[in-house]
Amino acid sequence: METPAVARQGNIEQALSFWQESLKIIEHIGEFKDKATILNNMANAIVNQGNIEQGLSLLDKSLNINKNIGNILGQAENLANIGCVAGKTGDIPRQIELNLQAIELFAQVKAYGQMVTVLRYIGLADGSYGLVYLAQAIWLSLLIQYPLADSIGLIFDLYTRVPKCDELKALLGTTAFYLCLVQDESYPKLQEFQIISIKMLLEAAINEGIDIKQDYTLWYLQQQLNDPEYFLPRLNQHLEEIVGDGWLFDRSQVSIGE
Incomplete structure (x- = not known):
């Protein structure tokens, strides 16, 4: 009902x-x-x-x-x-x-959308094991049809918990930006989510010592952050390394777009 x-x-x-x-x-x-x-x-x-x-x-x-x-x-x-x-x-x-x-x-x-939401809740609540839950939530959200607003929030949650100079920060930022790019332009607050994504990317570049006025574009291209066929598998690799043996669901049972 x-x-x-x-x-x-x-x-x-x-x-x-x-x-x-x-x-x-x-x-x-x-x-x-x-x-x-x-x-x-x-x-x-x-x-x-x-x-x-x-x-x-x-x-x-x-x-x-x-x-x-x-x-x-x-x-x-x-x-x-x-x-x-x-x-x-x-x-x-x-x-x-x-x-x-x-x-x-x-x-x-197979209620994966609701599972992502709960994984996010405990990821934020658990100070010692939270990264493992957030990593699983993002891994899963990228496979299913998960709302853009929630995806950006989830990515930002992990982004703020990743060490300052970790490559994962740039991968998370560019993934958030990519999700905005493939979203319908009529999506509510799309521009706001794009700005959040760009800010994550710029901060990641600054953390790596990049002069964003002179060298940002070159860094962006060298890191292949413009190529989803590179950065999405690379992101998944990082997420899987974070989770290790701590998966709470059978990944082989999840279908794309489910």
Whole structure:
């Protein structure tokens, strides 16, 4: 069941009223999957209003329903949301634990877009192992149809955590710029994302001691940052080196554009 327009527009009270009425109807016809979805959506709205305890109660109810009907995707979404609440309350270890469980379930049903999002969450939350999660998230996002805005944000997250003179910085910057170039020109805020990408590239060049007024173009060409057939495989090589044996999903199961 889709989130009502009033919720997307920020009118949470109207949305909650809509969901309550929907629950009454669904309970009569026994649509347990829809009931679990509504409880999950209500919980997120209630948590955002600051009522953590009530939100968690609804998430637990939704999770139990999804377990009983064998809805793996629903369970994964519940666990990710409960993990998000744990993060809001400062319980980072529990957030990571629950999100890892969610990722395992997302992998089972090949819900790779949602998996990328959760990988990003724990990548930002985990101070010691975060690079491994962010690297997997970017690797996966480049294969599937992942939104440009989220891709640029994800790339920037890893970029800021890479050592100053690491080659990976330039590869991330040029990949972000490439994603903007192949995007439809009508995409919202495209110019803003292009500027972010260019800033990453320029900073990477400066970090390597390049005079951006005189030598930037030559450096850009020498590094083959204009050739996606070079820099994309090179980026993947770096990402795979970061992850090592820490992959949370079977890469052979991921199809391009899935």
